[in-house]
Amino acid sequence: MAKKSAATQAKAAAKSGATKVKPATAKERVLITGAAGFLGSHLCDRFLQEGYHVIGMDNLITGRLKNIEHLFHRSDFEFHHHDVTKFVHVPGKLKYILHFASPASPIDYLKIPIQTLKVSSLGTHNLLGLALEKGARILVASTSEVYGDPQVHPQTEAYWGHVNTVGPRGVYDEAKRFQEAITMAYHTYHGLETRIVRIFNTYGPRMRLNDGRVLPAFIGQALRGEDLTIFGKGDQTRSFCYVDDLVEGIYRLLKSDYAGPVNIGNPAEITIKQFAQEIVKLTGTKQKLVYKPLPQDDPMQRRPDITLAKKLLKWQPKVDRAQGLKITYAYFKGLSKTELNEKEHNSFEGYVRR
């Protein structure tokens, strides 16, 4: 049976002569897909903090309920176990939709390539349709991977990218490129309010320790007393953004009136070898750095140009790597032995540059 709204209850109370009940303002409702994932779960926290009613959705292929377990007791949070590549139904009003469902580790792309393609193509299409139906504003999570192995450095939003459509990363990169295209088409053709964030490498608590990405890989190896595996010579670069900074940038972008893609990331660039050395220092591990073949199509450099975000959103990252790594290491150290020893990816075969 449908619950009576606060206003109806207040009216009934007034009629019966009972003490006047002030009708509670209905909270604005936000749908966050990929809610049980690393970024999705932090977004759930942020939107709850801002006073929204949050509807989290996840099919739990790569997401983990543990990331949002602390929210289940709240009446302003609900969880829908659903795969967004199937028709998405959410009863009631929606103010915003944030589409963050997708595998996000290069090794996952190999393990579940079709799902990776579907979630950012079919899934995005479903969510755009839902946004249209609800009159909601939608923000989609795009990626620095749309730039591929970039020939322009640092990457500005104006750069069109350098992607191998049929390489191992193509399933992610091309799905995200399609996602941007269909999102922009809904904006121009249907007049839908859309936002596109291009997310660069991000780290922080709740990353999966064994998802194959470099930061959890190195910290996991240090914690287990294994050597740290550097792919290639380690001279490829990345720029790592702490999750709170990223969430702030996304929040501001959602509230802005800009429909074009916006880079959000930390421009502090570092080689993977230097990064490994930082992790050795942070963890105090006595293990060695060992070298493995470089994965096929592994981008050699990556650094966001955030001029646009600075101007448009008055945003720039605040947490430096030393601070962010300390918090992240403390989180990983707190994991159980079982979690620490769980190996999701035992082999890198088929993942090397040929």
Ligand code: UDP
């Ligand atoms: N990498 C590495 N050792 C590992 C895992 C990753 O040297 O155990 C390298 C990888 O080849 C890439 C960089 O670290 O150059 C970042 O990889 P990640 O998978 O975190 O994300 P990407 O930025 O490539 O999507």
